[in-house]
Amino acid sequence: MRIGIIGSRGIPNKYGGFEQFAEYLSVGLVGYGCEIWVYCQHNHPYQESTYKGVHLIHCFDPENILGTFGQFIYDFNCILDSRKRSFDLIYQLGYTSSAIWQGLLPKNVVIVTNMDGLEWQRNKYSRLVQKFLLYSEKRIIKSSHFLIADSKVIQDYLLKTYQVKAGYIAYGAEKCCLTDKVHLEKFNCHPHSYYLVIARMQADNNIEVIIQAVLKSETEHPLLIIGSTNNRFGRYLVKKYASEKIRFAGAVFDRSILNQLRRHALIYFHGHSGGGTNPSLLEAMASSAYICAHKNPFNETILGDDALYFVDSESLTKVLNSPIKTLDRETKTNRNLTKTRLYYNWELIVSQYFQTFSEYLKSDLKSER
Numbered sequence: 001m002r003i004g005i006i007g008s009r010g011i012p013n014k015y016g017g018f019e020q021f022a023e024y025l026s027v028g029l030v031g032y033g034c035e036i037w038v039y040c041q042h043n044h045p046y047q048e049s050t051y052k053g054v055h056l057i058h059c060f061d062p063e064n065i066l067g068t069f070g071q072f073i074y075d076f077n078c079i080l081d082s083r084k085r086s087f088d089l090i091y092q093l094g095y096t097s098s099a100i101w102q103g104l105l106p107k108n109v110v111i112v113t114n115m116d117g118l119e120w121q122r123n124k125y126s127r128l129v130q131k132f133l134l135y136s137e138k139r140i141i142k143s144s145h146f147l148i149a150d151s152k153v154i155q156d157y158l159l160k161t162y163q164v165k166a167g168y169i170a171y172g173a174e175k176c177c178l179t180d181k182v183h184l185e186k187f188n189c190h191p192h193s194y195y196l197v198i199a200r201m202q203a204d205n206n207i208e209v210i211i212q213a214v215l216k217s218e219t220e221h222p223l224l225i226i227g228s229t230n231n232r233f234g235r236y237l238v239k240k241y242a243s244e245k246i247r248f249a250g251a252v253f254d255r256s257i258l259n260q261l262r263r264h265a266l267i268y269f270h271g272h273s274g275g276g277t278n279p280s281l282l283e284a285m286a287s288s289a290y291i292c293a294h295k296n297p298f299n300e301t302i303l304g305d306d307a308l309y310f311v312d313s314e315s316l317t318k319v320l321n322s323p324i325k326t327l328d329r330e331t332k333t334n335r336n337l338t339k340t341r342l343y344y345n346w347e348l349i350v351s352q353y354f355q356t357f358s359e360y361l362k363s364d365l366k367s368e369r
Helices: 017-030 069-082 099-104 127-143 152-162 207-216 232-241 255-264 279-286 297-303 313-321 326-343 346-362
Strands: 002-006 035-041 054-059 089-093 110-114 146-149 195-198 223-226 246-250 267-270 291-294 308-310
Touching: 002 017, 002 069, 017 035, 017 054, 017 089, 017 279, 017 346, 035 069, 054 069, 069 099, 089 346, 099 127, 110 346, 127 152, 146 152, 152 297, 195 207, 195 255, 207 223, 207 232, 207 246, 207 313, 223 255, 232 246, 255 279, 267 279, 267 313, 279 291, 279 297, 279 326, 291 297, 308 313
Parallel strands: 002 035, 002 089, 035 054, 089 110, 110 146, 195 223, 195 267, 223 246, 267 291, 291 308
Antiparallel strands: none
16 A cells, blocks of 8 residues: 555654654554655654655645644645655545645545544634634545544544544554653652643643632642643743742653653643544553543543543532542553553554555545545
8 A cells, every 4th residue: 555644744753643643653554564655844853755664755834934824835735746646545634724625636546534623613713713624624524535533422423414434543542661760850749749731732721721720729739731832822821820839841742751740640630622532631541640631522432430520610629629539549540541552552553544544445436536
């Protein structure tokens, strides 16, 4: 199989969820004998032509100049380049900035799209942007041969709303190798004596809700917030709440440090309220973190009864004011760790993708777009 992967900023991962996914999937598929090309930003820190057997194609991306609009130009450039390749299958990661260019995709190629989250429902976007994203969702469904959802909630939504049967393949969780060394000194924290949030600074991750609950609660433990604050919402949070009790530590990319921070937190807060299977949630589960998550179908589908939940600052304040039961903590963390090993391990995920793509290529759909 000759497969092109479009929709990430490139590999190796230097940014986030889709980039991490693209790295694990592409390298894993190479192990199955596939020829894989991953599209990357022209200014990606890694400028080699291959990475662990994966071919890299660097395309011009003016995002650093034009902001979000630059992503549309980047996707346009990637899709134009794909017309020069002899791909059997193109896998699109998301559709936010690529849906309008679908008519330019090469013919006689199987087009598969990962539907990401229900982007148009996210309240971080204006109503006008939400309408555009809903239009993009409808367009991508019509223009793709196959759809893949990494969340059963999204799979059910697509079937109910569009009568489309999307494939379900979960996101993977990295194996967590916890060492005896604890990286807490630089954060002025002690094991099981701090709360933790690791997230992008955006409103629908409920960071401000979590901050307000910590401040209103009776707890004396600080809240450590990991994530770049170099955006408008991040600067607002720092200006309003930064203190000894609310500590903004900035971005941290070292996985061993992040895993240790999750493992030794008194409670790890997962405030994401939208999207599909969130990578940071699986990473927290794999790190044996004790999780308190925003109560929504995406999180509940994965965590089930093995987490604490909140819906607003009042309900979270009650959680913080309640004593933590050691047995309950151990039971929940152990069950979540087992889930990552059984259902969300990368070896299984890559195997499912190889089998799924193989089946897709057997279909006679290349000329039907």
